Amino acid sequence: xxxxxxxxxxxxxxxxxxxxxxxxxxxxxxxxxxxxxxxxxxxxxxxxxxxxxxxxxxxxxxxxxxxxxxxxxxxxxxxxxxxxxxxxxxxxxxxxxxxxxxxxxxxxxxxxxxxxxxxxxxxxxxxxxxxxxxxxxxxxxxxxxxxxxxxxxxxxxxxxxxxxxxxxxxxxxxxxxxxxxxxxxxxxxxxxxxxxxxxxxxxxxxxxxxxxxxxxxxxxxxxxxxxxxxxxxxxxxxxxxxxxxxxxxxxxxxxxxxxxxxxxxxxxxxxxxxxxxxxxxxxxxxxxxxxxxxxxxxxxxxxxxxxxxxxxxxxxxxxxxxxxxxxxxxxxxxxxxxxxxxxxxxxxxxxxxxxxxxxxxxxxxxxxxxxxxxxxxxxxxxxxxxxxxxxxxxxxxxxxxxxxxxxxxxxxxxxxxxxxxxxxxxxxxxxxxxxxxxxxxxxxxxxxxxxxxxxxxxxxxxxxxxxxxxxxxxxxxxxxxxxxxxxxxxxxxxxxxxxxxxxxxxxxxxxxxxxxxxxxxxxxxxxxxxxxxxxxxxxxxxxxxxxxxxxxxxx
Amino acid sequence: xxxxxxxxxxxxxxxxxxxxxxxxxxxxxxxxxxxxxxxxxxxxxxxxxxxxxxxxxxxxxxxxxxxxxxxxxxxxxxxxxxxxxxxxxxxxxxxxxxxxxxxxxxxxxxxxxxxxxxxxxxxxxxxxxxxxxxxxxxxxxxxxxxxxxxxxxxxxxxxxxxxxxxxxxxxxxxxxxxxxxxxxxxxxxxxxxxxxxxxxxxxxxxxxxxxxxxxxxxxxxxxxxxxxxxxxxxxxxxxxxxxxxxxxxxxxxxxxxxxxxxxxxxxxxxxxxxxxxxxxxxxxxxxxxxxxxxxxxxxxxxxxxxx
Numbered sequence: 001x002x003x004x005x006x007x008x009x010x011x012x013x014x015x016x017x018x019x020x021x022x023x024x025x026x027x028x029x030x031x032x033x034x035x036x037x038x039x040x041x042x043x044x045x046x047x048x049x050x051x052x053x054x055x056x057x058x059x060x061x062x063x064x065x066x067x068x069x070x071x072x073x074x075x076x077x078x079x080x081x082x083x084x085x086x087x088x089x090x091x092x093x094x095x096x097x098x099x100x101x102x103x104x105x106x107x108x109x110x111x112x113x114x115x116x117x118x119x120x121x122x123x124x125x126x127x128x129x130x131x132x133x134x135x136x137x138x139x140x141x142x143x144x145x146x147x148x149x150x151x152x153x154x155x156x157x158x159x160x161x162x163x164x165x166x167x168x169x170x171x172x173x174x175x176x177x178x179x180x181x182x183x184x185x186x187x188x189x190x191x192x193x194x195x196x197x198x199x200x201x202x203x204x205x206x207x208x209x210x211x212x213x214x215x216x217x218x219x220x221x222x223x224x225x226x227x228x229x230x231x232x233x234x235x236x237x238x239x240x241x242x243x244x245x246x247x248x249x250x251x252x253x254x255x256x257x258x259x260x261x262x263x264x265x266x267x268x269x270x271x272x273x274x275x276x277x278x279x280x281x282x283x284x285x286x287x288x289x290x291x292x293x294x295x296x297x298x299x300x301x302x303x304x305x306x307x308x309x310x311x312x313x314x315x316x317x318x319x320x321x322x323x324x325x326x327x328x329x330x331x332x333x334x335x336x337x338x339x340x341x342x343x344x345x346x347x348x349x350x351x352x353x354x355x356x357x358x359x360x361x362x363x364x365x366x367x368x369x370x371x372x373x374x375x376x377x378x379x380x381x382x383x384x385x386x387x388x389x390x391x392x393x394x395x396x397x398x399x400x401x402x403x404x405x406x407x408x409x410x411x412x413x414x415x416x417x418x419x420x421x422x423x424x425x426x427x428x429x430x431x432x433x434x435x436x437x438x439x440x441x442x443x444x445x446x447x448x449x450x451x452x453x454x455x456x457x458x459x460x461x462x463x464x465x466x467x468x469x470x471x472x473x474x475x476x477x478x479x480x481x482x483x484x485x486x487x488x489x490x491x492x493x494x495x496x497x498x499x500x501x502x503x504x505x506x507x508x509x510x511x512x513x514x515x516x517x518x519x520x521x522x523x524x525x526x527x528x529x530x531x532x533x534x535x536x537x538x539x540x541x542x543x544x545x546x547x548x549x550x551x552x553x554x555x
Numbered sequence: 556x557x558x559x560x561x562x563x564x565x566x567x568x569x570x571x572x573x574x575x576x577x578x579x580x581x582x583x584x585x586x587x588x589x590x591x592x593x594x595x596x597x598x599x600x601x602x603x604x605x606x607x608x609x610x611x612x613x614x615x616x617x618x619x620x621x622x623x624x625x626x627x628x629x630x631x632x633x634x635x636x637x638x639x640x641x642x643x644x645x646x647x648x649x650x651x652x653x654x655x656x657x658x659x660x661x662x663x664x665x666x667x668x669x670x671x672x673x674x675x676x677x678x679x680x681x682x683x684x685x686x687x688x689x690x691x692x693x694x695x696x697x698x699x700x701x702x703x704x705x706x707x708x709x710x711x712x713x714x715x716x717x718x719x720x721x722x723x724x725x726x727x728x729x730x731x732x733x734x735x736x737x738x739x740x741x742x743x744x745x746x747x748x749x750x751x752x753x754x755x756x757x758x759x760x761x762x763x764x765x766x767x768x769x770x771x772x773x774x775x776x777x778x779x780x781x782x783x784x785x786x787x788x789x790x791x792x793x794x795x796x797x798x799x800x801x802x803x804x805x806x807x808x809x810x811x812x813x814x815x816x817x818x819x820x821x822x823x824x825x826x827x828x829x830x831x832x833x834x835x836x837x838x839x840x841x842x843x844x845x846x847x848x849x850x851x852x853x854x855x856x857x858x859x860x861x862x
Contacts, residue, residue: 073593073638153603154606243648244812245721272816276810279711279712282712436585436587436589437587439587439598456597476597476598
């Protein structure tokens with residue numbers, strides 16, 4: 001790693017300044033914390049268990065690598081709703097279905113096949129050679145038990161809500177019974193699911209870790225189980241989850257699916273500060289960092305000329321409107337505000353052009369996503385915006401809200417500046433508050449102005465990127481928007497088979513664009529840097545590195 | 556002396572009680588519903604949230620919550636995080652890291668600070684004195700972040716002598732963060748000791764000792780040093796206690812899973828039990844270290860006696 005000294009000095013200076021900004025000015029910390037098992041004194045790169053002969057043959061199989069992670073909230077599949085845990089659990093567990101991220105469709109997991117006449121009653125036929133890592137067989141009952149456990153409110157599992165469309169969900173939540181009426185196992189290899197409302201996207205949703213099967217031993221003591229979960233996935237735990245430090249997995253050779261994991265061992269190192277992880281990749285102590293922080297964007301190409309990559313994701317940053325306030329009740333006021341934002345300029349000046357401007361609600365990474373669905377309403381046109389704003393009687397003062405300490409300050413300020421500059425308004429201000437308090441205001445429909453939120457696709461489906469935020473009955477609809485037209489179109493799209501659903505979801509999106517209950521701003525691009533020991537990286541629409549397909553090219 | 560120590564130990568009880576209550580009340584006063592925020596941009600279902608609120612007594616008024624917490628503590632249950640991880644587990648895992656770091660930092664501080672301060676005092680107004688003075692001002696002036704990054708960059712990335720982050724290499728892992736944590740205090744110790752020693756060296760009893768024909772090393776080492784060290788010991792004691800709780804920045808940058816970071820995280824997540832558990836422990840450290848410092852005075856200066 002020889003560089004010219006001037007370059008080094010400049011990089012140092014630059015990074016220093018940014019670091020200082022990050023920690024003191026923006027006060028932005030990544031919360032989970034940990035350490036890395038790495039010594040710069042040891043010259044050889046991290047290895048261990050690299051004696052697989054396959055590695056020599058084509059460099060495609062075998063080997064081991066280290067990859068960044070944050071501290072998971074939980075490693076119980078039903079209770080893991082965030083990405084730090086999902087990175088691990090998606091490898092340790094395999095659900096009924098998996099996602100093919102090329103075709104964006106559900107493919108067999110434990111279920112070999114599934115069918116439904118009406119998208120209400122579903123029958124899944126399970127493969128017979130699936131086992132948990134302790135040797136226990138995976139049967140339909142493993143799913144039934146796991147589903148019932150996850151939904152039972154006594155267990156307070158974060159993923160319970162994904163089951164709300166299952167028949168019997170309300171009864172379990174109300175405590176009338178412990179078992180979901182709509183889930184049954186007529187025999188060991190048949191699982192039947194009965195839904196309240198037709199839902200053609202069910203196979204996509206079932207790829208979520210919250211629908212994983214659990215072995216019997218899990219129910220003895222879920223807390224103990226969590227420290228080294230026994231799953232049925234491509235990889236099995238190699239030792240306990242060392243909190244804030246590391247999680248090791250090794251390939252499970254009896255995994256019967258189509259695409260087993262390539263590397264023999266994967267080691268997640270848990271970091272508290274992503275910039276530190278970035279430096280560890282530079283020093284050769286870490287193979288992959290899948291989410292380079294904004295402060296390192298400028299230096300990334302210089303630091304990793306051949307080993308940095310960008311991946312589009314479905315994660316949307318948007319500004320929601322409190323449409324329940326008179327000021328924002330007019331559709332054209334909302335349109336005008338959207339048209340007065342120059343997305344490109346913000347992305348260029350603040351994110352070095354490493355995000356994709358959003359001109360749609362549906363992410364282009366999905367089949368349904370159309371890059372320019374929004375048309376003129378997402379096009380920067382200050383004159384038209386000003387006229388429209390005037391005509392529709394937009395408020396003369398407005399305040400943009402965001403949660404503090406998460407790195408949103410700069411771009412929110414940029415948006416307010418643009419509004420101030422391009423619209424006939426007296427004063428545009430911005431205000432931040434702690435996340436918990438912020439969410440309280442949003443959830444209680446007590447927001448004073450447009451607010452920032454983000455949305456990550458838990459499972460790749462158009463339904464998932466629209467319904468939870470804009471359906472009139474959704475608990476996370478903070479906009480106050482809700483129309484029969486949108487609800488009906490959503491219901492119709494949900495009831496269709498996947499092939500017909502594409503246009504149906506797009507129709508629903510068009511209704512949203514006309515109403516614009518929120519302004520789509522940009523889809524997040526994930527920036528990955530890695531060592532030259534690894535190859536074939538891919539990132540899912542949720543923003544998770546597909547560690548199972550990473551190839552270790554040298555030991 | 557024993558009676559004095561006993562009396563001091565008894566005083567701990569009200570201090571701890573008051574501290575726990577104040578901390579609990581402060582966490583309680585943070586606005587916003589921590590359970591709703593638990594799910595990030597995607598809060599959990601209402602039923603799940605309610606179960607968690609009940610489990611952590613979050614709907615109770617402050618006093619009831621506090622008494623429920625203390626009732627648990629009385630039977631050895633220090634509560635859990637919102638993820639169900641016992642606070643005691645966290646302390647057992649993280650405290651050694653923080654203690655190790657503080658220990659390394661204090662050793663660095665004592666060795667470098669005391670040597671530099673002593674040399675500066677002995678060779679007063681000579682080159683070495685000026686060097687100590689200038690370099691200590693420099694260290695105090697540079698932000699700790701810059702020091703941390705500079706050390707990481709030069710010794711971790713460029714030279715590769717020490718790990719950039721983590722505790723995987725044992726003692727080596729703690730050297731860079733130890734220097735960062737000790738940097739400002741080392742400079743202060745050096746200056747403090749220099750001034751205090753210069754003053755002591757001019758006092759009558761030191762002159763008497765010199766006049767009696769004692770060797771210079773004995774005059775400085777046994778007679779002057781013992782008195783000159785009193786303010787330094789006070790400082791190091793207070794500093795040690797601060798390091799145990801206040802190493803948040805150093806721990807974050809060097810990715811050390813210590814106590815400081817956990818307190819930071821728990822405050823943000825409004826996990827009252829975690830904050831109270833750890834901070835109370837830190838308060839306990841603080842008073843114990845203070846007690847030890849007070850006792851150390853008696854050894855340094857025979858004129859100080861405790862009844």
